[in-house]
Amino acid sequence: MTILLFTDVCLVLLVLTIGASIVRARDAFEAAIAFAIYGLLLAIVWVRLAAIDVALTEAAIGGGMTGMLLLGAAARLRLAGDDHIRASLRVRLAAGILSALVAAGVAGAVLLPPEVIPTLAPKVMENLASSGLGNPVAGVLFVYRALDTLLEKVVLLLALLGVWSLAPDGAWNGRPAIRLYARLNGTLTFLAQLLPPIGIVVAIYMCWIGAKAPGGAFQGGTILAAMWLLVIVAGLESIPSIGGTWLRIMLVIGPVIFLAIGTAGIVLANAFLAYPAGYAKPLIVAIEVALTLSIAAAPGMLAAGPPQQEQRQ
Amino acid sequence: MRLGLELFTFFSLSAGALFFLAGTIGLIRFPDALTRLHAITKVDNLGLGLVVLGLVTRTDGAVGALRLVTIWLLVQLSSAIVTQLVAGALSQQGPHR
Numbered sequence: 001m002t003i004l005l006f007t008d009v010c011l012v013l014l015v016l017t018i019g020a021s022i023v024r025a026r027d028a029f030e031a032a033i034a035f036a037i038y039g040l041l042l043a044i045v046w047v048r049l050a051a052i053d054v055a056l057t058e059a060a061i062g063g064g065m066t067g068m069l070l071l072g073a074a075a076r077l078r079l080a081g082d083d084h085i086r087a088s089l090r091v092r093l094a095a096g097i098l099s100a101l102v103a104a105g106v107a108g109a110v111l112l113p114p115e116v117i118p119t120l121a122p123k124v125m126e127n128l129a130s131s132g133l134g135n136p137v138a139g140v141l142f143v144y145r146a147l148d149t150l151l152e153k154v155v156l157l158l159a160l161l162g163v164w165s166l167a168p169d170g171a172w173n174g175r176p177a178i179r180l181y182a183r184l185n186g187t188l189t190f191l192a193q194l195l196p197p198i199g200i201v202v203a204i205y206m207c208w209i210g211a212k213a214p215g216g217a218f219q220g221g222t223i224l225a226a227m228w229l230l231v232i233v234a235g236l237e238s239i240p241s242i243g244g245t246w247l248r249i250m251l252v253i254g255p256v257i258f259l260a261i262g263t264a265g266i267v268l269a270n271a272f273l274a275y276p277a278g279y280a281k282p283l284i285v286a287i288e289v290a291l292t293l294s295i296a297a298a299p300g301m302l303a304a305g306p307p308q309q310e311q312r313q
Numbered sequence: 314m315r316l317g318l319e320l321f322t323f324f325s326l327s328a329g330a331l332f333f334l335a336g337t338i339g340l341i342r343f344p345d346a347l348t349r350l351h352a353i354t355k356v357d358n359l360g361l362g363l364v365v366l367g368l369v370t371r372t373d374g375a376v377g378a379l380r381l382v383t384i385w386l387l388v389q390l391s392s393a394i395v396t397q398l399v400a401g402a403l404s405q406q407g408p409h410r
Contacts, residue, residue: 187401191394198387 008048015041028074036067052214053137056206060222065299072305120144132281134212141216142284146273150262153255153291156298160251164242166306173243176304180235192234199227207292211281217254217288221295228300242307247297254294258287318370325367332360346403350396357392361385 018038025031039062046055087095124136124144133139141149167174203223210216231237240247261283262273269276275283332355339352365385369378 187394187397191390194390 011041011045011048015045028077029071032067032070032074035070036063039063039067053135053216053219056214056219060219064226065222065303068303072303130277130280131275131284132211133284135210135214135216137214138210138212138216138284138288142287143275143280146258146262150255150258150273153258153294156295157251157255160298160302163302163306167242167308171307173241174307175239175241176301176306177308178229178232178239178304180233188234189236192230192236196227196231199223199230203227203292203296207288208285210288211285217291217295221292222299224292224296225298225300225303228296229303232300232304239304242301247301250293250297251301252294254287254291257290261287322367322370325363329360329363329367332356332363336360347400350400354392354396357388361388 015038018034018041022031022034022038025034040059042062043055043059046052046058086092121136124139128134128136128139131139131143133143203220205220206215206223207217207220208215210220232239261275265274265276266272336352336356339355340349343349343352362385365381369381372378372381
């Protein structure tokens, strides 16, 4: 028991140190690297809190995806020669005060909990069986809070539209100018040929197992996105133009199927996003599969950035 | 037999931890990027390998052991290739960095 406590204390100290080093980093590149490490450490914290679903998502999104987006942004700033510009004192003060307020709020909630902590967890566990799912997290995501989950996926598309809207007029429907690995000495090509088959199997497993154990559409989709980007960066496959029919179908298929099944619920189960009795699990698995495809496409295109090159036909 | 397995796990994990420690010290203390890469590859290969070896005897069945070994192989693959890529980028920048 004491060795676990010791590990936890070390972990917390490490997270705090890395957090401080993000703030103190001299340039954007250093801060982005530290942020990726911070995400991976947080994933270990979630494992220690027995929240494996959150840990998987944190490692994929907080460590991998966000780290990659930030590194891309830092590289762009460096090319533009803007990476040493510091925000004004007023902005930094405002950010500091807001962060301190959030920290105080979280500390208050953790250190001064109410007598009886309000929770719906026992009710979720009681009624989980009727959905046919074995993973309570999937149950909350797709049964009790389905509306939140649906909107989350739509937000992902909105974020992508935000990135695409940075495209100059002439580049609309063009290909994102992702930086390819220029020197083809075979090493990266080898990895890009060897890893995707394994990655795709792991992604399908993640998506499938999500119904009864930690995993799900988000985790599976991010692995697919990583494999896709690996193949593109190695230059084995070119990135699709943002106007491509297949890409657009991939992007919207998840939310569309989710919305269609949810709307059918009005007729079949008397409520929007409700599932007819006995069909909950197959419908949820169908939604998860469609969402996995959309989630694979959206972060991949987010990382690729806005289209820059004019499409020639 | 049981004691033997316990001892095996203990020594294997300890040796793995030692490699992690040595690799981390190397990462911090070594003078340039290439030697630092040399240090961290020892962590990925031998350190993680020994930890996995120590834990393989603790898994429920063959599937669990296979999973652990697969994780080790995947880490081996990615670390070897990432090290190659970093070293390649360094050699392009100039001989002495």
